[in-house]
Amino acid sequence: MKKTLLIILTALLSICMESNAQVSGLTLGYCDGQINTSGTISSSTKNIWVHGAIYIPSNILNTYSGNKIDSIRAGLASKLNIDTLTVWIRSSLDGENLVEGTITSSTDQKIVKGWNQIKLDESYSIQENNTEGIYIGYSFHQKSASFGLSVISTPTENGLFVKIGNEEWENRSSEGTLCIEALVYGESLPKVNLTFGSMTVQNVFVLDKGTFNVEGTVKNNATLTVTGYDVQAKFEGIDDVYTQHVDANIAYKESGNFNVTFSPTITEIGTGSGNVTITVMNINEGEDEDMTDNSLSGTFSIVSHDFTRNILMEEFTTEYCSNCPRMAGYISDALEKDEYKDRVFTVCHHSGYYTDWLTADCDASYLWLFNSRGTYAPAIMTDRYSFGGSTPVFCPSSQNEMESYWNSRLEEPAFVSLSISATADGDNDNSLHVTVTGSKSVDKLCDNPLITVFVVEDNIEARSQAGASDFIHNHVTRTYNSIWGDPITWNGNDYEYTCDLTLSSSWVKENLHIVAFIANYNSEDATDCEVQNTYGIPFSKVVTSSISGVKTENTETKEYYTLSGMKVPESKLAKGIYIEKTGGKTKKVLISE
Numbered sequence: 001m002k003k004t005l006l007i008i009l010t011a012l013l014s015i016c017m018e019s020n021a022q023v024s025g026l027t028l029g030y031c032d033g034q035i036n037t038s039g040t041i042s043s044s045t046k047n048i049w050v051h052g053a054i055y056i057p058s059n060i061l062n063t064y065s066g067n068k069i070d071s072i073r074a075g076l077a078s079k080l081n082i083d084t085l086t087v088w089i090r091s092s093l094d095g096e097n098l099v100e101g102t103i104t105s106s107t108d109q110k111i112v113k114g115w116n117q118i119k120l121d122e123s124y125s126i127q128e129n130n131t132e133g134i135y136i137g138y139s140f141h142q143k144s145a146s147f148g149l150s151v152i153s154t155p156t157e158n159g160l161f162v163k164i165g166n167e168e169w170e171n172r173s174s175e176g177t178l179c180i181e182a183l184v185y186g187e188s189l190p191k192v193n194l195t196f197g198s199m200t201v202q203n204v205f206v207l208d209k210g211t212f213n214v215e216g217t218v219k220n221n222a223t224l225t226v227t228g229y230d231v232q233a234k235f236e237g238i239d240d241v242y243t244q245h246v247d248a249n250i251a252y253k254e255s256g257n258f259n260v261t262f263s264p265t266i267t268e269i270g271t272g273s274g275n276v277t278i279t280v281m282n283i284n285e286g287e288d289e290d291m292t293d294n295s296l297s298g299t300f301s302i303v304s305h306d307f308t309r310n311i312l313m314e315e316f317t318t319e320y321c322s323n324c325p326r327m328a329g330y331i332s333d334a335l336e337k338d339e340y341k342d343r344v345f346t347v348c349h350h351s352g353y354y355t356d357w358l359t360a361d362c363d364a365s366y367l368w369l370f371n372s373r374g375t376y377a378p379a380i381m382t383d384r385y386s387f388g389g390s391t392p393v394f395c396p397s398s399q400n401e402m403e404s405y406w407n408s409r410l411e412e413p414a415f416v417s418l419s420i421s422a423t424a425d426g427d428n429d430n431s432l433h434v435t436v437t438g439s440k441s442v443d444k445l446c447d448n449p450l451i452t453v454f455v456v457e458d459n460i461e462a463r464s465q466a467g468a469s470d471f472i473h474n475h476v477t478r479t480y481n482s483i484w485g486d487p488i489t490w491n492g493n494d495y496e497y498t499c500d501l502t503l504s505s506s507w508v509k510e511n512l513h514i515v516a517f518i519a520n521y522n523s524e525d526a527t528d529c530e531v532q533n534t535y536g537i538p539f540s541k542v543v544t545s546s547i548s549g550v551k552t553e554n555t556e557t558k559e560y561y562t563l564s565g566m567k568v569p570e571s572k573l574a575k576g577i578y579i580e581k582t583g584g585k586t587k588k589v590l591i592s593e
Contacts (some may be wrong), residue, residue: 010370010491018437026189026223026252028064029181030054030156031137033253037113039077039147041162042478046142048165052149053093053137055158058130063193063290065130067186067475068123072101074138075150075179079113082148084141087118089134089182093161093169098134099124111140117183126184135161136182150179163592193222193288194229194294197255199278200464201298204442205266206306206413212262216296218280219255226250230282233262236275240265243282269302272443276300303441305559309414310343311406312517312534314366315350315475316379318359318395322467327378332474334406338366345404345515345536347454352377357463360477365484369393371526383409383531384519391526416440416449418516418535422542430503432542434481436516439494445532446520450485454478458511477508484521512539560589 027033028562043050072087072489083105101118103109109118140148151160159177163169199216214233220226226248233242244260255326266274279295282290288294315331317324350356351363352375367375369384371391376435382405384392396402417438425431434453458474465471481499487494501511515536522528573591580589 002209010406025183025185026064027073028056028060028069028158028184030177031152031179031181032219033116033181034152034179035075036150036152037077039149040151040176041149041164042145042147043142043164044145046144047163049141049196049428050146050148050165051137051139051163051169052151052180053090053134053161053352054178054180055133055161056355057133057158059290059292061130061133063190064126064184064188065128066115066126066188067184068125069182069184070137071117071183072182073115073183075115076113076140076148077150078147079111080148080176081142081144081146082111082140083143085111085116085118085138086140087120087138087180089120089124089136091132091134093135093163135162136180137178138180145225145393152177152179166487169196190222190289191224192226192283193220193289194226194250194280194283195219195221196278196280196294196296199279199296199328201276201299201300203265204301204303204413204415205274206303207266207269208305209413210263212264212276212300212416213259214262214276214298215257215259216251216278216280217255217257220250220252223252224285225252226256226283226285228284229280231258231260232279232281233264233516234277234279235264235266237270238264238266240371243284266302267587269304272302274302276302284583299367300444303415305441306413306415307417307441307533309410309412310516310534310536311344311383312381312519312531313344313346313406314381314384315346315348316366316377317348317374317467318350318353318377319356319462321353321377324353324378325465325471327380327395327467328471328474330396330402331380334399334403339410340406343410345513345517345534347456347477347515348473348475349477351375358476360474360480361478362480362483369529370524380428382406383532383534385409386527386534389527392529414533415442416445416518416532418515418518418533420535420537422514422537424503424542424544430505432501432503433497434501434514434516437495438518440490441493445518446530447528448521449488449518449532450521451481451488451516451518452485453481453499453501454515455480455501455503456513456515457507458513458515459508460511475513476542478512479503485519508515509539513537514539514542 019403074085074087086100086102088100099120099122101120102113105120119200153176155174156177157173159173160175161169162172197217197219202213204213228245228247231244231246242262242264246258248256250256275297277295277297278543280296331346335344349366350362351357351367370393373391379393379395381392386392422432422434436451455478456475457478460473460476462471479501488497513536517531517534519531520529558580560570560573575591
């Protein structure tokens with residue numbers, strides 16, 4: 001038993017020692033070990049030298065002081081027509097090589113496509129307290145045309161300097177990053193050094209919610225594995241500093257992500273915008289040895305309140321599509337769940353895989369949203385949001401995947417509201433008058449907000465649905481105000497939009513729904529047509545104009561806000577002036593008792 005326990009303890013100790021073991025050497029460069037073997041920079045001139053370099057500023061260089069560079073890895077996208085490759089370190093781009101190393105077509109080490117690790121003729125010692133940086137680069141001689149320079153597409157400051165033949169050096173860092181790395185060895189390698197890579201801050205801070213979300217990426221550029229660190233937020237105009245700790249396990253050259261939420265004491269809209277600086281600090285393993293790359297800043301808008309977001313779910317489907325009944329089943333089952341009732345409003349476009357007898361004129365126009373990626377069915381859009389792709393259209397593999405996109409959008413705040421009322425002509429109820437009202441809580445919703453109104457019909461028997469028998473169509477587009485929507489006329493932050501639609505006598509009224517939404521429309525970018533908010537009502541809420549003064553029942557609750565924008569429960573209202581919000585309308589009210 002004791003022997004077994006000893007073996008277990010020894011194994012655990014070995015694991016712990018391994019996880020905290022220091023790295024024997026570090027790489028110095030910006031490409032993170034990536035290489036591109038498809039060249040994008042070339043010259044067709046014969047018998048010239050082509051040069052590429054990166055610049056390491058003094059603050060980064062000093063982190064490695066007391067150590068030596070003994071080799072440089074140079075990435076080549078092609079070895080064609082290259083007979084000599086020299087790596088070097090210089091104090092200036094046109095200066096002499098401080099150290100260098102060369103391989104040729106006749107040396108034992110051959111020039112290869114990909115990484116060429118070349119030993120320097122003598123090591124370069126990194127001195128302490130450098131006031132100037134160094135250039136790390138390589139040069140190759142080409143007998144004829146060549147695409148030798150290897151560059152990844154990610155731009156990096158000081159990441160790409162190019163000189164071809166007798167031309168001048170060019171700073172082309174905005175185009176990408178040169179694939180080159182210096183290998184640093186020694187007894188004084190940095191132990192703790194996190195670099196703040198990227199950050200996304202919450203676009204809008206809502207006063208009556210009071211939370212602020214930050215996501216970011218950090219990279220470990222030192223020898224010790226990082227097990228945790230603090231993310232600190234400093235908001236402009238606020239003395240308090242907010243901190244969240246992040247547990248991690250980030251080894252050398254690896255990156256880690258964080259997602260933290262702060263509750264800053266922002267209580268007034270003020271100028272309507274704010275600034276925040278986020279700093280990564282207080283690393284578990286010790287003080288960061290280079291704090292110059294640990295902070296990033298962001299801006300955000302400030303609003304008093306937001307609105308509940310509903311989402312628009314659009315489906316591309318036809319009777320020729322044998323897989324479409326499966327997607328229809330996903331949608332039908334999901335809409336039965338309580339969390340999606342009166343939150344998800346669906347419109348079906350009978351296009352994408354041919355057309356059928358239910359295809360509306362607008363359905364073909366919406367194929368533009370596929371963004372030249374080929375049309376197909378079944379396919380869906382959730383709020384016409386692209387979710388990081390090149391088109392808002394996609395085909396989920398399961399109901400769970402589809403719901404994950406719904407949930408993602410439902411969690412997003414909305415900054416405009418919609419409320420629908422509608423009347424039908426008392427003598428001819430095929431004439432429908434729709435009124436959509438609401439308000440916004442930000443100055444600018446999007447570049448081109450347009451309002452679209454659909455009438456859709458459920459419970460339509462299929463004529464010949466592929467892949468299913470006795471199939472029933474739901475959410476079928478029947479009529480609409482315009483394909484991409486009409487402009488909105490704002491009265492301050494409020495609006496009222498009206499349109500008249502004609503209903504066919506063949507449509508079953510009790511199966512009809514009215515769906516309205518506000519979306520951006522950018523005719524040059526299918527990924528820039530995001531829906532801002534959506535609302536819908538069944539035809540049962542439509543009333544005839546012959547009943548004087550009757551309007552659609554408004555089931556929206558009243559909400560109250562102070563003049564500074566703070567939400568107050570109705571039960572706790574004291575005497576004073578408040579902003580009353582009912583549905584999409586707002587007004588000032590006096591509470592006198």
